[in-house]
Amino acid sequence: xxxxDLGLLERALEAEIGxxxxxxxxxxxxxxxxxxxxxxxxxxxTKCVEFWFGIKIEGYELTHxxxxxxxxxCADEDA
Numbered sequence: 525x526x527x528x529d530l531g532l533l534e535r536a537l538e539a540e541i542g543x544x545x546x547x548x549x550x551x552x553x554x555x556x557x558x559x560x561x562x563x564x565x566x567x568x569x570t571k572c573v574e575f576w577f578g579i580k581i582e583g584y585e586l587t588h589x590x591x592x593x594x595x596x597x598c599a600d601e602d603a
């Protein structure tokens with residue numbers, strides 16, 4: 525997995541955390557749709573639609589495999 529793919533997974537995780545803590549939309553939106561669609565094909569992201577305060581938002585969210593793939597690349601804090 526390259527650095528740009530990890531960046532997209534990180535943005536999706538940030539959107540998920542922002543939704544839980546701050547009430548923001550849970551979906552990540554990006555202009556790099558070709559790269560995001562490749563991650564959808566790999567099973568790391570999924571395309572979703574969310575209605576947030578009456579506004580239709582289309583974007584991507586992490587799958588369980590995407591969360592694992594991103595977290596597996598993070599450095600161990602004890603190392």
